[in-house]
Every structure is written in C-alpha cells, then in structure tokens.
Amino acid sequence: MTTIDREHCIRLDQQDPLRPLRDQFALPQGVIYLDGNSLGARPRAAAARAAQVVAEEWGDGLIRSWNTAGWFDLPQRLGNKLAPLVGAGHDEVVVTDTTSINLFKVLAAALRVQQTRDPARKVIVSEASNFPTDLYIAQGLADLLQQGYSLRLVNSPAEIDTAVGADTAVLMLTHVNYKTGEMLDMAGLTELAHARGALTVWDLCHSAGAVPVDLKAAGADYAIGCTYKYLNGGPGSPAFVWVAPALRDAFWQPLSGWWGHAAPFAMDPQYRPVEGVRRFLCGTQPVTSLAMVECGLDIFAQTSMQVLRAKSLLLTDLFIDLVEARCGHHPLTLVTPREHARRGSQVSLEHPEGYAVVQALIERGVIGDYREPRIARFGFTPLYTSFAEVWDAVEILRDVLDSGAYRDARFQTRGQVT
C-alpha cells in the first residue's frame, strides 16, 4: 500500500489498453465523474447521431424514414449489438420501453408459464434491497392478477435458499445491487431456482457493460436491464429485454401492442404475435433517444467485457485501498464486498454524514451519488475512468473529511438525488 502515489496511478493509465477509448467520450472539464452507474457519460458520437436523426431523418425524411432510415428495425438491430455483452444470442434481445415496463412483460410471461406447469406456484421471491421499481412492478402485477399472487422479500441473499420453495413461481433478482454493489452468483442461484421448480428473472441494470454476464451459460430464463448507466445510451434511453430461446416460442406477454404483431400493417383486429424476439415490442418507440444507444454500444464493440472487467477490478481495488490508507481515520465503512466474485463495478461507503459528504464532493467536482441510508456510491466505468482520477477523488474525499467541509449547512439540506 505504501508504494502507491499519484505517479504510480499515472503509470497505470499509461499502461491501460482502454486508454484510447476515453477520448471517445465528451467529459466536462473539472469533473471526476464517478456516477456512470446512474447516468453514463456521453459518447462524442451521440451529438452527431442525434442531429442526424432530428435534422435529416425526421426533418427531411419525414415519414419515409421509418423504412429508409431503419427506424423500425432499431430495437432489434441495437439488441443484436447489445446481446454479446450479456451472453445472449443473435435476435434474442430488443431495446425498447423502460426497465419497469419490460420487467412487467417478463414477470407476466413467467407467471403464465408457471400457470401451465404448476398453477399452485404464485409467489415471486426477491430481495427487500432490490431496486424499488422492481418490487413495485411485481406488486402491481400481483395486485392486478388478484388470484393469490404475492411477493416474498428476503433480507439478504443468504435467505434465498429457504425462501424459494414449492410455492415459488419466480425468483426475481438484480444481479448487482444498486446500493451495495454486491454481485450475486447468477449461475448458482438460477440452478437453485430451477432445482425447486422456479423460473428466474434477472435485472441487469448495474451489470450490462459493467461486469461480464453470460445469461445462457447461467441457464437464466428472462433478463431485463437499462442502457443509460454503464452502456452510456443517454438520459432515460430505452431498456432491453431477453428471454431464453427455450421459452421464447411459448412466450406470451400482456403488453401486446402493434409492434409485436406478426403483420403490423395488415391492421388485423386480432393480435397475433410475431415469431421471435419482436414479440417483446409494444408501441412506437422514441426514435431519437433510441438511436443514440448505438453510440455507446459501438464503443463496447472495440473491446471486450474481459478487458473491461480486469480494469474495473483494478479501479475498485485501488479506490478501496486508497480510502483505507488515506481516509482510514474517518468513520467510513466499506459496504461493497471485497471479494472480486461478489463485486460489481461500484464501491459504496457508509458514513454517518453520507449525504453531506457526497454534496461536498460534488461541489469540488467529484460526482458520486447518495443512497439512503448514509451510503456514498462511487461508480467506476473502465471505458473512461482513469487511475489518476481515482487518486484525485480519494485526495478530495480526504480533504473534505479532514477539513470538516461537509459539515457546512448548505450540504445538509436534502434535495432530490438521483
């Protein structure tokens, strides 16, 4: 530990094979951005792509662009670019709607499969610490169905083993926890669920583009996730959805809009789902926001999740080591697991004044974010985070803590935090 200094970090950057990719992002001056786990930074190409969609495709092409600019095919074409990042195959993923909406689709689909296999299975098992919208969507669906469906929440991953039983329809988990950064064992938990007769739904919001994911090797059944965090798709860019090929032919989902119809322009009054992955589609998609997703995916195509993971672990290890070495005299508790196999690409630290510490850091240009209770989150995105930035962020954190700057009244007022 004692040998690490800023020069060492600069040398790590010089040796970093991903260093050229940072130049493909437009990062503002004076900011160390450690919140790519909430909203990814902007690929430089996104500005030109948006301008092209708005000025040329919409403005000049008008209605013709649905065909000539390939707007109709965007969900599937982008899905095919995203698929390798999560271990999915060609024509198995579409980019569409929101994570919440896609979760509703796959949860309803999974419950329908169980209804034919074993109608007594009416429980969705999840973690109380799952991202809330996942729980809300499960609650909304159970409330809508009104046939004894319910949500069972466990307080830690260790409780999953006893919570999944003969009454369980679906084990619904987020692969990397948004708050703690803890990564679950996707293959192991999927095997556990299957052994008990349950299906699995995996939320990859904090995994896609952050850690290697192999849905097919894990034997997963359904997955959803967002594109605006590690995938750098832009604010609120549409989400993605995947179903295992074995389930796809029997796949039914209730948000049966015209984009999922076998012949959308035949104007048939009867819904007849298209074969394959487009069955996940519902209504007309927000083209400008959707098109920009490609700019982020095109950067991923220049590297591999293995290379990214190697750097991600170096970054998070470095951050943890430096915080412990240089801020160890402050009441900071590491929330994120130390074990690599259980760590995503973020580090969460608990501090009694976590909210104020995060605000003070933001004022000094170190952008992380805050999550209840008392947790400061720092996301490390190997495509653009440098080792020198990790050093500088920890030095600024140390100064904020040593100086007591975070105690200033203006950092105490709770505003809306994303």
Next chain:
Amino acid sequence: MTTIDREHCIRLDQQDPLRPLRDQFALPQGVIYLDGNSLGARPRAAAARAAQVVAEEWGDGLIRSWNTAGWFDLPQRLGNKLAPLVGAGHDEVVVTDTTSINLFKVLAAALRVQQTRDPARKVIVSEASNFPTDLYIAQGLADLLQQGYSLRLVNSPAEIDTAVGADTAVLMLTHVNYKTGEMLDMAGLTELAHARGALTVWDLCHSAGAVPVDLKAAGADYAIGCTYKYLNGGPGSPAFVWVAPALRDAFWQPLSGWWGHAAPFAMDPQYRPVEGVRRFLCGTQPVTSLAMVECGLDIFAQTSMQVLRAKSLLLTDLFIDLVEARCGHHPLTLVTPREHARRGSQVSLEHPEGYAVVQALIERGVIGDYREPRIARFGFTPLYTSFAEVWDAVEILRDVLDSGAYRDARFQTRGQVT
C-alpha cells in the same frame, strides 16, 4: 367550384392568419407533406433543443441535470402545456411512455373501478375499425386477467348503442378514426355510456392538435394519445394520459414503477402512489425524445384550436372539392364524412389501385400514405399546410391518374408502409 384556381388558393394563403407559423417548421424542398397525421413535421426549434439536451444537459450536466435541467418534471410540465389542447386542466395530464402502454394503464384502472362498482361488468366495447394496437392492448389485458373479461367489437358507430349494456365495463373509442378520418361525437357517446353504467376511454391520437377536444365538457373518464402526429413531437415521441379529476383520487394502475411513487428516492420497498397525475408515471423516461415535444407545443401556444379548426375545414373542403372537380372521372370514392361535425383533419380516398397511387404520388413529392384496403390517406395540418399545396397536390394526383403512371410495376410491390 369552377372559380377555384391556383391564384385563388394563393390568395387564401395570403389571408391565412396561421401563415407565419409555417416558417417555424423545417419542411424539405420539393415535398408537399400530407402525412402529418402519421408523423408531424419538424419544428425548427427541435434541432437546437435536441442539441442542448445532448451536449449541455447530458454531456456537461451529466447526472446533475435530473434536477438542474428539470428532467424529472418534464412529463408534468409538458402535460400542462398539452392540457389546454384537449380540454384538460392544470396538473391533469402527463407526457410519458407510449400510447399502447398508457392505454393499458387506463383500461386496467377503469376495470378496477368497475370491479368495485359492479363486478359483473367485464366487457370492453370498441370498434373493429379502431386502430389495431388499441384492440391488441385490450385483448392482452383481458387475457392477463382471465376472469371472464372480453372485448366486444362493433362494425360501425351506429352499433354502439346496442352493444353497450349492463355487462359493459368500458366503452373504448378512438375519437377520430385513423383510416376513415371520421370523428365521433365524444359528448354524446360518453353520455350514452354513462347512462348504461359504463366508463369511457378516448384515444386522441388523431385528435390532439387536429380538432378541438373538450374532455371535461364531454364528461369523459380517461384519455390517451400520441404527440408525434399533429402535435409534431418527433418520431415516436412519448404519449400522454389523462384521467377525470373525479376518478383520479381512486385511481390505481398496475404499471406501478418508481416514478409514480410518493417518495421515489426514499427507496421504500412498498409501492405508495403519489397523489395526483404523476401516479400515471412508471419508469425512467427517454429525455431527449421527451424534451423535443415542447417545441411543437410551443407553436400551438401561439394560436388556438378554434383558428386551427377553421383552417383545417377549409383545407379538407378544398381538397374534397378539387378532387371531385378535377379527378371525378377516376374511380375515387370519398371515405371521409362530408359533414364537418364528423370529420377530423384528414381526407381518405378509396381507389382500386390505392397502394400504387400513393407510391406514385410519393415519387412526385406528394407524401400521403396508404392503409389497407385500398385507402389513400391525406392529412392536413393547418399549422403548416398551405392552400396552394392542396391545389398542387390535386393537380399531381390528377396527372398520376390521367397518365396511368401509377400502373408502373415499381409502384405495385408492397413494402412496409407506416
């Protein structure tokens, strides 16, 4: 009729109070755009707004823009700008998700209300000629609920009277038919439905920004619609949703994502809907596509739906008159009602070779579109369509028909048509 010539049309344009607004749209050279009922033209301001969202708000502001750029408030702020166009009040509308998704929300909400009022009401009545996605969504919801819910389709508006009865939960209608351009009597049909104990859901996709709509005066219960047609929000821009204030406090909807929670950042594992209109929200919205909706709404704020309606009727009257006067020797049948009270802002013509005629027109720069079977649709958008364009479009139609140009083989092949 005999006195109408191109000079007359040019004089109408000179007298048109809406003429200055056309300059606020970026219309391509060499095109007469009569498809604003499918995808509205681009407000010039949209390019700068998109660039601002992408470069400044996303690129420089990064995560901070959720608050500093007002991204969180966009659905409600845009809803308030849209509300006056459809006779809704302040804080009664949000712009979010897609028309299909919003329809699912309000249909589920309406069925839930009926479940408490009169559980025997399990039929959704609609028209077989309704836009298919509306029917598909109703089918998907009925299939999901599996408790005897069903969809009953009538073949003409005249059949609605007998179709709505003691078993009817919801009368679900599109105010202006996408294919025929026929406008229904919203107040009369709502009164009919209420007299029989049914609730109403109105799809305003071809009404919002096209014709005056007064949801509250009509006593309507729920409404949804899109922003990318007459409202010029951009390709696939998010849709809107409204519920009558009397129903709003009891309003429940199953797509209960975190954006509809009373305290979205408290990370409460239990869904607790916010009071008021934000209860319609579900997941994170596509900000770039959403933000551009404002550019179209800002143009509407410079005029009124009454002024727009007056010009719309002049345009469609002129088109019908000219087609009959100058193309009357061809097998064209007027599908759209002649009566003003039953006409939206489009004119549909049936021709035995309707598909090929539309393709031949598009090649000559007159962009309308085709709908099965044999229908050529022409949308008239008073914000930017000129009277001289109506004259020129009819002359080109006459030439296409007189010359038989549409019989060319290249116009016969069916491609994807939006």
